[in-house]
């Protein structure tokens with residue numbers, strides 16, 4: 001059994017597992033240009049909030065290697081332009097902008113372009129390593145919160161391939177499997193891109209975790225019929241008040257958890273919090289192309305030209321969230337007050353001194 005990975009810096013190159021080809025093909029891609037990285041993020045070849053941030057960070061380093069400028073000022077301007085370009089690849093996951101801004105802050109220290117190139121790559125590697133450690137710690141906290149609970153539902157893929165390793169919502173299942181802890185995971189297929197059916201099922205099977213696939217519409221019935229004891233999901237952006245953007249369909253599960261009286265957990269690293277965003281109303285929700293809904297593969301399932309609304313995310317209000325599981329601890333109660341306390345963060349200013 002193994003925990004799958006989706007991003008590597010190998011022999012000086014950025015290599016990703018092409019998640020659009022899973023589960024039937026294991027296809028690795030080397031992203032050689034900033035355009036390659038943008039396209040991989042936009043088309044969900046690499047996806048998942050933390051993984052998007054890691055890929056963008058390496059993308060900035062890859063792009064910088066191609067700049068041969070007369071001055072360090074010109075180099076820094078070119079890097080700034082690259083960051084703005086990559087930052088437009090997907091709007092909802094705050095990890096993308098967070099990673100790019102962290103690299104821009106780091107590279108400002110460079111006295112030469114060559115030093116700047118080294119700083120960018122070192123910081124990208126640091127973000128990659130930190131995320132793996134964060135996800136492992138999230139898994140530990142989630143295991144403690146799920147003590148005595150076996151039957152758990154999830155949606156989309158907040159797994160190892162959506163992060164550096166382990167995942168966020170799926171981290172307790174991967175760690176639990178290593179320790180003989182039994183879980184029965186019920187994975188919503190997650191239309192329209194099928195991250196649940198294609199990615200979460202595949203990923204948990206690689207790790208030897210008992211996983212059952214259901215359609216999104218089966219969630220309410222399944223919670224009752226199978227005695228689901230908790231729901232755990234990932235996040236793409238968590239506002240200062242705890243409102244959480246995650247894959248479309250997550251709000252449905254939060255409402256169902258409230259109706260059934262079972263806990264609804266969000267698992268996410270500190271890099272997914274955006275304290276400059278006061279509430280969920282301010283979170284940009286990505287809308288994607290109609291064909292994701294009107295077609296399955298190349299097969300149309302709706303009349304051609306059908307009008308479509310295709311939001312890729314929804315926002316779960318904080319009052320429906322039982323706890324937010326982070327690498328720095330489990331946040332409950334008054335999220336507005338407890339988020340900065342637990343994460344030791346100020347709005348937009350990073351760690352407390």
Ligand SMILES: CSC[C@H]1O[C@H](OP(=O)(O)O)[C@H](O)[C@@H]1O
Nearest residue numbers: 047048049158162234235246247
């Ligand atoms: C730890 S992954 C977080 C989040 O990202 C996924 O969205 P997408 O597949 O569109 O990148 C999903 O919302 C996951 O929960």
